Amino acid sequence: TLLSALGVGRRQLAGAAVAEAGALAVLATAVAIPASSALHATLTRLAPMSGAGLATPFGVNAAQVLSVAGGALALAAVLVVPSLRTPATALRRRRELLARSGADVLLVALAAVGWWQLRDQPAGSGSPIDAVRVLAPALLLIAGSALALRLVWPALRVVERLARRARGLLVPLAAFEAARRPQAVAAGLLVGLGCAAATYGIGFDATWQRSQQDQADLAVGTDLALALTAPPAVGQGPAVGTATGGEVSPATDRGIAVGQWLGGAGDPPRLVAVDATRADALLRGRLNDGRTWGTVGAALAPPSRVAGIAIPAGAALSLTGNATGSTPLTTTPRLLLQDPTGLRTPCTGPPIPLDGKPHPLPDCASGEGLRLVAVSLPFELATGNVGTGHTLYETSAADSSVAVTVTVAGSDASQGPWTATSAGPIPRQLANPAVTAKGSELRMTTTVSLQGPPDAASLVATAFPAPGPVPVAVSARFAGEVGARPGSRLDLTVGLTPVPVRVADVLPAVPSAPGAAAVLADFDALTRALAVRGDFDAPVDAWWVGHPAAHAPAADASGATTRASETARLTGGPLRAGLPAVLRLLVPAAVLLMLAGIVLHVTFDLRARALEVARLRGLGLTRREIRRVLLAQHIGILLPLLAAGAAVGALATHLVAPLQIRSDTGAAPVPEVLPVWPWAAESTLLAGLLAVCVLAVGMVVTIQARRADAAHLRVAS
Numbered sequence: 197t198l199l200s201a202l203g204v205g206r207r208q209l210a211g212a213a214v215a216e217a218g219a220l221a222v223l224a225t226a227v228a229i230p231a232s233s234a235l236h237a238t239l240t241r242l243a244p245m246s247g248a249g250l251a252t253p254f255g256v257n258a259a260q261v262l263s264v265a266g267g268a269l270a271l272a273a274v275l276v277v278p279s280l281r282t283p284a285t286a287l288r289r290r291r292e293l294l295a296r297s298g299a300d301v302l303l304v305a306l307a308a309v310g311w312w313q314l315r316d317q318p319a320g321s322g323s324p325i326d327a328v329r330v331l332a333p334a335l336l337l338i339a340g341s342a343l344a345l346r347l348v349w350p351a352l353r354v355v356e357r358l359a360r361r362a363r364g365l366l367v368p369l370a371a372f373e374a375a376r377r378p379q380a381v382a383a384g385l386l387v388g389l390g391c392a393a394a395t396y397g398i399g400f401d402a403t404w405q406r407s408q409q410d411q412a413d414l415a416v417g418t419d420l421a422l423a424l425t426a427p428p429a430v431g432q433g434p435a436v437g438t439a440t441g442g443e444v445s446p447a448t449d450r451g452i453a454v455g456q457w458l459g460g461a462g463d464p465p466r467l468v469a470v471d472a473t474r475a476d477a478l479l480r481g482r483l484n485d486g487r488t489w490g491t492v493g494a495a496l497a498p499p500s501r502v503a504g505i506a507i508p509a510g511a512a513l514s515l516t517g518n519a520t521g522s523t524p525l526t527t528t529p530r531l532l533l534q535d536p537t538g539l540r541t542p543c544t545g546p547p548i549p550l551d552g553k554p555h556p557l558p559d560c561a562s563g564e565g566l567r568l569v570a571v572s573l574p575f576e577l578a579t580g581n582v583g584t585g586h587t588l589y590e591t592s593a594a595d596s597s598v599a600v601t602v603t604v605a606g607s608d609a610s611q612g613p614w615t616a617t618s619a620g621p622i623p624r625q626l627a628n629p630a631v632t633a634k635g636s637e638l639r640m641t642t643t644v645s646l647q648g649p650p651d652a653a654s655l656v657a658t659a660f661p662a663p664g665p666v667p668v669a670v671s672a673r674f675a676g677e678v679g680a681r682p683g684s685r686l687d688l689t690v691g692l693t694p695v696p697v698r699v700a701d702v703l704p705a706v707p708s709a710p711g712a713a714a715v716l717a718d719f720d721a722l723t724r725a726l727a728v729r730g731d732f733d734a735p736v737d738a739w740w741v742g743h744p745a746a747h748a749p750a751a752d753a754s755g756a757t758t759r760a761s762e763t764a765r766l767t768g769g770p771l772r773a774g775l776p777a778v779l780r781l782l783v784p785a786a787v788l789l790m791l792a793g794i795v796l797h798v799t800f801d802l803r804a805r806a807l808e809v810a811r812l813r814g815l816g817l818t819r820r821e822i823r824r825v826l827l828a829q830h831i832g833i834l835l836p837l838l839a840a841g842a843a844v845g846a847l848a849t850h851l852v853a854p855l856q857i858r859s860d861t862g863a864a865p866v867p868e869v870l871p872v873w874p875w876a877a878e879s880t881l882l883a884g885l886l887a888v889c890v891l892a893v894g895m896v897v898t899i900q901a902r903r904a905d906a907a908h909l910r911v912a913s
Contacts, residue, residue: 341388391844391885395783420759504612518598539734614633770848774862
């Protein structure tokens with residue numbers, strides 16, 4: 197205005213403004229290019245980028261130079277062009293008109309559209325999603341901060357009315373000035389947006405970290421999983437428990453057939469079985485409905501444990517059998533042994549003739565704490581050249597009554613009742629199966645029909661009653677694809693053995709099978725159902741360990757996978773390590789931008805009000821009182837702006853952050869993302885922002901108030 201009054205033309209003003217803006221842009225570019233390179237090189241040397249092998253040396257490239265220079269010139273143009281086109285008074289009116297024109301409402305509408313598109317975009321799509329993911333949170337933060345300004349100023353006017361009742365001068369004066377600063381709109385938007393961006397950055401980081409942890413928990417299924425490449429040996433369970441120092445359970449994790457349904461191509465239904473009585477200690481993965489794995493396991497586990505006959509370490513086992521028929525019979529006994537971890541392994545003996553003589557069985561008692569829980573006796577009938585390789589089978593002969601006794605030397609009496617069943621392709625070939633446990637002996641009797649092929653039936657004695665359909669829990673995807681619901685009956689084919697099951701519960705996902713059509717069962721109940729059908733080959737694919745000790749096998753050991761290693765892979769991999777680094781940069785950048793805006797605003801405001809401050813000095817106010825008034829005024833503006841910014845950041849965290857997170861394959865994460873608002877971190881941030889803002893405002897007020905003396909009044913007059 198002064199230059200225009202002195203006769204300077206618009207072209208001269210334009211030239212001076214362009215030259216000044218250009219010089220500032222060149223200086224900013226010269227500082228920003230090496231500074232950005234140094235910042236990038238420093239970030240890549242910090243975790244997790246350094247651990248992912250992403251450390252890079254200091255360097256400058258063409259794209260970086262163009263981006264920085266273009267951004268500096270664009271900002272210079274934004275600042276210069278309006279001041280060239282419009283005088284100062286008209287510019288102020290236009291700003292007021294813009295603040296009342298509903299532009300903030302338009303931003304809210306655009307933010308709503310961006311959120312809607314972000315929510316409805318399918319997972320794994322192409323670049324349009326990336327643009328939406330970048331713009332949606334930015335629009336929401338800007339729109340929320342702009343809309344919050346409409347609420348801040350009415351709140352300050354309410355404070356102004358309340359301040360009129362105060363008896364002193366300082367409080368009303370500070371309240372009046374805080375409520376009547378229309379030029380503080382731009383600074384208010386900057387403060388609110390900076391606070392919203394900083395709080396959103398912390399909330400998004402906490403939400404992302406929690407989601408990766410949840411995905412790792414569900415992907416591994418337990419604390420430590422030890423995959424097996426061969427069937428486990430007798431007594432292996434206690435050895436695994438000693439090596440890991442945790443709660444150990446054999447686990448099944450394999451593909452199955454459900455009736456005639458084999459699943460999709462390369463994606464068969466999966467069966468996961470583990471000790472459900474210790475589900476809280478073993479299973480990992482979040483259930484969104486408030487239940488615990490203990491409540492789920494209670495519905496799957498059998499009502500009682502299996503006792504059987506204790507087998508001392510190194511005990512001798514023998515079998516004695518008799519057959520009443522004229523045709524000699526032989527049996528190839530299979531014993532099912534259970535160790536303290538619940539692992540059940542078969543021990544197969546040689547063919548033994550039922551000749552009334554005791555025959556030793558293999559030395560299967562190679563460990564401590566073993567128990568005999570089941571015996572399978574397939575009967576073979578032979579005449580003629582038995583043992584020469586030419587066996588003839590009877591086609592018409594009388595039935596044979598068979599009695600077989602298995603003796604465990606040195607064992608105590610059997611605990612619990614035993615059950616005898618006939619299993620095999622033609623179970624009716626055995627009649628009246630029975631079993632009696634007395635002391636260390638297990639006596640089994642039946643009547644064998646000698647008509648038909650051999651191995652058509654087996655006598656199976658178990659230390660538990662014949663189970664009905666096995667209770668299972670199925671994933672939501674499994675229930676949707678087969679139409680299952682609680683109470684549904686299905687048939688699973690485990691190996692070559694059909695097992696009837698009953699759906700007891702529907703879960704969002706099954707541990708170790710996220711997003712798959714999966715079935716969760718109790719390992720004890722599953723192996724009982726298999727044993728009753730004569731299948732003693734327990735489907736053990738891994739060992740699951742809950743709460744392993746520090747000396748447990750590391751994640752890089754052969755076949756070992758831990759929750760910690762999976763979490764580290766998801767959060768520190770080369771494709772994902774950059775996100776935490778970006779968030780670490782976003783928060784301090786937003787804070788620095790906000791503080792810079794506060795300092796500039798307070799400095800400009802105090803310079804514009806130098807005459808008012810001088811008049812207050814002339815009215816008798818001391819410098820200390822003036823500093824208190826100015827400090828209270830600006831703090832009164834900053835407090836509601838910080839609160840509004842925190843509210844906008846929290847809203848963005850709950851609405852946008854879960855929609856921006858994907859799994860490592862680009863699909864929707866399983867389990868679903870839950871927004872996290874870390875109260876401790878956010879409270880610390882807000883307290884720090886408030887403290888730094890008060891310090892910055894106090895420093896500017898102190899410096900500017902020193903100049904407010906009678907000299908300002910004399911110059912102004």
